[in-house]
Amino acid sequence: MSTPPNTPPDTPSSTLPSTSAAGFTDDAAIAGNPILRIAPAAPADAAAHFAAALAFHTDVSDVAAALGAADGPGFVLVDSRNAASWAQGHIPGALHLPTARIAQDAPALLDTAVPVVVHCWGPGCNGAARAAHALATLGYQVKEMLGGIEYWIREGLGYRTADGIVRGDTDPLTAPVGAGDCGC
Secondary structure, three states: OEOOOOOOOOOOHHHOOOEOOOOEEOOHHHHOOOOOOEOOOOHHHHHHHHHHHHHHEEEHHHHHHHHOOOOOOOOEEEEOOOHHHHHHOEOOOOEEOOHHHHHHHHHHHOOOOOOEEEEOOOOOOOHHHHHHHHHHHOOOOEEEEEOHHHHHHHOOOOEEEOOEEEOOOOOOOOOOOOOOOOOO
16 A cells, blocks of 8 residues: 555554555545546645746636736736637737747747747637747747637627627626726
């Protein structure tokens, strides 16, 4: 029996499930639990994983807060969707740079010293990941805005159309209604 790697040092070993070398639990009671069937990562490994995730991703609430900062956001927000999608509605302050044009147009539009945040339609679209990859290969520091414009709109944030700025109701499944931010 081995002790899970993330166990506090003062935990009595008699209260711990045993784990195999592969990280699977040997305890029959936990073996049926789909969450604990594979032991959680050690805290240091988890910290490294989540720090890496935050280096690659941001969310719409953080982008909205940064775009509203008095001293500016410190990054360029890039909408990587096509022209028809941009015309349908886009985030005020975003730069329109379709993924297909990044290699050709990015050097004239973006400074490699300024971080870039990219977005596409939403979580069901990997267009922002493709755009982020294209920008990173050109030497840009880049993050993907999770949720895309879909979650921007669903969180009740304003977007620009041919009729001006539109702001819908906050979807209570995505953000607290009337709270400003979720407090995460």
